[in-house]
Amino acid sequence: MAYSTNPNLPRVRQEAVRLVREGWSTREVARHLGYTQSAVVKWYARAPGNRHFIIPTRSSRPLHHPHELSSEVVDRILTMRGERHQCAEILHHRLTEEGLAVSLSSVKRTLKRAGVTYPSPWKRWHTYPPRPIAETPGILVEIDSMQEGCAYEHLHAYALVDLCSRWTHAEAMPRISTHRSLAFVEEAREVAPFSFRTLQSDHGAEFSKWLTERLRERGIAHRHSRVRTPTDNAHVERFIQTLQRECLRRIPGTLRAWRREIPPFLRYYNTERPHMALGMQIPLEILKRFQAID
Numbered sequence: 001m002a003y004s005t006n007p008n009l010p011r012v013r014q015e016a017v018r019l020v021r022e023g024w025s026t027r028e029v030a031r032h033l034g035y036t037q038s039a040v041v042k043w044y045a046r047a048p049g050n051r052h053f054i055i056p057t058r059s060s061r062p063l064h065h066p067h068e069l070s071s072e073v074v075d076r077i078l079t080m081r082g083e084r085h086q087c088a089e090i091l092h093h094r095l096t097e098e099g100l101a102v103s104l105s106s107v108k109r110t111l112k113r114a115g116v117t118y119p120s121p122w123k124r125w126h127t128y129p130p131r132p133i134a135e136t137p138g139i140l141v142e143i144d145s146m147q148e149g150c151a152y153e154h155l156h157a158y159a160l161v162d163l164c165s166r167w168t169h170a171e172a173m174p175r176i177s178t179h180r181s182l183a184f185v186e187e188a189r190e191v192a193p194f195s196f197r198t199l200q201s202d203h204g205a206e207f208s209k210w211l212t213e214r215l216r217e218r219g220i221a222h223r224h225s226r227v228r229t230p231t232d233n234a235h236v237e238r239f240i241q242t243l244q245r246e247c248l249r250r251i252p253g254t255l256r257a258w259r260r261e262i263p264p265f266l267r268y269y270n271t272e273r274p275h276m277a278l279g280m281q282i283p284l285e286i287l288k289r290f291q292a293i294d
Helices: 009-021 026-033 037-046 071-084 088-097 104-114 178-191 209-217 230-246 255-271 283-293
Strands: 141-149 154-162 168-173 198-201 221-224
Touching: 009 026, 009 037, 026 037, 071 088, 071 104, 088 104, 141 178, 141 230, 154 178, 154 230, 154 255, 168 178, 168 230, 168 255, 178 209, 198 230, 209 221, 230 255, 255 283
Parallel strands: 141 198, 198 221
Antiparallel strands: 141 154, 154 168
16 A cells, blocks of 8 residues: 555554653664654654644655746746736747746646636536446447548548447448537437447547437437546447458548448448357347347
């Protein structure tokens, strides 16, 4: 366990100070508790005079950075902010004109630390409801988009995968957008042998709040994966890798070729290809099993 997060250290410090106050030497206390003598001396110096005390763990975060902004630059940023309440981009431009070499991110960080920034009223924050357990097909479906450049054009594609059965669907697109995302989901719903209950995506612009509202109108919940946690959408990421390796890299890099070859690959993937995650079963077999149960 890390030193800064060990919940037992305050009690150890308290015990060390108690032993010193009862007449033990700092060397004896250090040998008894398994710490250095200098640590015991510092604990004793930090302990208050009363009997009930707690010596908290100090943060290991450094107090200063060798490349931190000088106090003059910080004061200038805050002064300019207080004059007209201008945004960080304008402040950065004005500082550059004054000959102060400071990055835009440093200006934003300085304003944030000073508590003079406010969240945008137009930004709509995502929530992270509990991840549903994919016990039956359609309970949790992961969706993502991909882009691949070639000598002819930049190609895009949507892909989704059902976590229970590993049934998949994909479609090539000339470009991606939130409206195209909805159109792709509608097409997948028409060909899927089950109903979608929860759709999970990353935080891409093509999976915006507008898409969340349209899906809610259709009775589909939309949840986003956690920020900087690509493993939340690992299944669809792995399917995209398989799609690229087993299909797209073997054909010309054109939109016409993608639209011609992806449907046959999907039929093979869903009805013939064995999956290690399913115990070498085929997605179609899993779907038939659940249909028989229903």
